[in-house]
Amino acid sequence: MPLYALVDCNNFYASCERLFRPELKGRPVVVLSNNDGCVIARSAEAKALGIPMGAPAFQWEHVFRRSGVAVFSSNFPLYGDLSARIMSILADMAPGVEVYSIDEAFLDLTGVADPHALCRDIRQRVLRWVGIPVSIGLARTKTLAKLANRVAKKQPEHGGVFDLESGQGAEAVLAATEVGDVWGIGPRHTKRLWARRVRTALDFVRLPRTWVRREMSVVGLCTQLELSGVSCLSLERAAAPHKSLLCSRTFGRLVSELSHLREAVSTYAVRVAEKLRREGAEATAVQVYISTPRHRVNVAQHSAQATVALASATAHTPDIVEAALRALADCFREGFEYQKAGVMLLGLTPASARQVSLLDLAPEERQRQRSLMATLDAVNRRFGRGALRYAITCAPDRPWHMRQMRRSPRYTTSWDELPRVG
């Protein structure tokens, strides 16, 4: 029988921030999304104050003040660095690891003699070496391991590790879990399931397979089978190459001028092209989207997207910027106040295995472009992002720049911001 573990960092971003501010132990901590828009992580104390996930920050400002909540802008370089340290510990200790997200990993513990003991050791080591508390759930399928993880988190008496295969088994846990809390069942399906009086994970398992297949596609069926103990999802040891890459931002304030949108879109195009080269990939199409605020009534709304195909697969920034600006011209309408824009690269292929096309540049010209980009990336790595910049992406302090008023120092990823000792 297969055995999976799900390792999940507790309140990851909040735990990261607290790591460097020990005086915040026991105090409520929240981390805000980009643009300081909404709450994306909460310490246990912040949860106890009733602050929900995704809460708009401005609506909770009074609670932050009244209850002495430590509020941080998000600091993804810091979280990414701590995540990498944790993942490398897992890779050392477990036979198979799938890094599922920045704060989660599945382990394949099939055949391990004492999996529960191993998980306790993992938990101890991550806590001691990195300082981040994790919870671990064990079960015969990934979806059940997710469920077991919830139990490990919610019931401290288990010491942070819960094994669904021992004790009274899965059924009691399924009966005690709301169907919407199951991994793979989102708000839409939850609503429809409630309408059919399906309230718990156990109710869901007992639905006819044919109904689940028809109404929730093979994805829903897979979830149902996994909950019943039949493993459909296997461990993906190697990360699959990306099929698309995106850079998008909400603006610091609304933008109606095309020239500002062109600056923003160019900036995002440059950024996403850097990601593309870091992955060793090339794109075959560029998609741009722009939109006005979602949450307003009585204001003219407009959102649009346009896709421009590239002549051939490329990772050359000027080509990508040019295509993005053409797509933007297709989307843009005069007279609207835009709040957000994004640039997506589609049809990604490995740079090493490119298709030869009649429209291709001469090989020497392509080589010239590649060395130019490699030089650019090297300079920006060495001297910081934006050391070498395209003219159109423009200087700091543009009106569309996002707000980020409360960022913590980049303790582990920026020489200027290392923590001081003594």
Add this chain to the structure above:
DNA sequence: TCTGGGGTCCTAGGACCC
């Protein structure tokens, strides 16, 4: 005044081909 960013997969329907 103020509501994130970055992904994946599935399905239905249309275009197109033979």
Add this chain to the structure above:
DNA sequence: TCTGGGGTCCTAGGACCC
């Protein structure tokens, strides 16, 4: 009166995840 059928590819939209 009668107006094929099957396959593939692409796209848009929906749903989910963290």
